[in-house]
Amino acid sequence: SKTPGKYSRVMLKISGEALMGDQGYGLHPPTVARIAQEVKSVHDMGVEICMVIGGGNIFRGLQGSAQGMERATADYMGMLATVMNALAMQAAMEALRIHTRVISAIRMDEVCEPYIRRRAIRHLEKKRVCIFAAGTGNPYFTTDTAATLRANEMNCEAIFKGTKVDGVYDKDPQKFADAQRYDNVTYDEVLQKHLGVMDASAIALARDNDLPIIVFSLDEPGGFRGILAGSGTYTRVHG
Numbered sequence: 001s002k003t004p005g006k007y008s009r010v011m012l013k014i015s016g017e018a019l020m021g022d023q024g025y026g027l028h029p030p031t032v033a034r035i036a037q038e039v040k041s042v043h044d045m046g047v048e049i050c051m052v053i054g055g056g057n058i059f060r061g062l063q064g065s066a067q068g069m070e071r072a073t074a075d076y077m078g079m080l081a082t083v084m085n086a087l088a089m090q091a092a093m094e095a096l097r098i099h100t101r102v103i104s105a106i107r108m109d110e111v112c113e114p115y116i117r118r119r120a121i122r123h124l125e126k127k128r129v130c131i132f133a134a135g136t137g138n139p140y141f142t143t144d145t146a147a148t149l150r151a152n153e154m155n156c157e158a159i160f161k162g163t164k165v166d167g168v169y170d171k172d173p174q175k176f177a178d179a180q181r182y183d184n185v186t187y188d189e190v191l192q193k194h195l196g197v198m199d200a201s202a203i204a205l206a207r208d209n210d211l212p213i214i215v216f217s218l219d220e221p222g223g224f225r226g227i228l229a230g231s232g233t234y235t236r237v238h239g
């Protein structure tokens with residue numbers, strides 16, 4: 001696996017909630033623009049960038065099924081929410097003159113491209129940021145699993161999971177002052193200790209393909225670029 005500063009193609013996974021700023025719902029355009037700027041600063045280094053954005057700021061399948069909706073239907077709504085977020089991010093990236101493609105696992109040809117693996121790879125080679133939308137296209141999955149799947153398919157060297165905190169802790173650092181951050185942690189420890197990195201199917205998929213997960217703070221200005229340049233605090237999840 002790679003040492004920091006040596007990455008040429010990465011997956012950035014962010015939750016939908018990262019786009020809502022201090023609001024309780026939806027999209028906060030200045031926050032979307034700020035994240036786009038963080039991505040641009042990495043793109044400017046020549047790194048090829050894939051992105052997966054969740055949909056939790058708009059709709060989650062579990063929320064719908066708790067209200068009596070069939071789970072699969074609710075999950076499709078969740079997947080559609082991720083397309084809205086992807087389009088918002090594309091607009092913010094293009095305002096910074098970064099070419100992007102939104103590539104959906106569910107066809108909607110008037111809005112974005114369908115997912116064709118070799119075509120997506122070609123976009124990356126041409127330095128277009130690829131935003132993979134609609135998750136895996138299947139209900140009962142999450143966008144963490146989608147990010148891991150696409151990262152494998154695109155031969156990314158790592159998944160960068162941007163969160164509110166600068167890594168993986170033994171307990172919630174926003175609740176416990178004595179929480180300890182891990183510099184390194186194994187996939188198996190994450191699963192056994194139920195450390196909230198990604199859901200279990202995403203962790204297992206990363207483990208089975210030796211794909212490292214770098215958990216870092218998206219709130220830290222310049223943080224994403226810093227890690228790629230070899231500095232900053234983060235947790236590396238690996239085998």
Ligand code: UDP
Nearest residue numbers: 016054055056061075078135136141142143
């Ligand atoms: N979803 C799905 N299949 C996928 C990815 C996502 O059904 O492959 C649905 C699921 O309902 C999920 C919603 O889309 O709750 C939003 O995704 P997620 O919860 O992963 O978003 P995040 O928590 O990252 O914002």
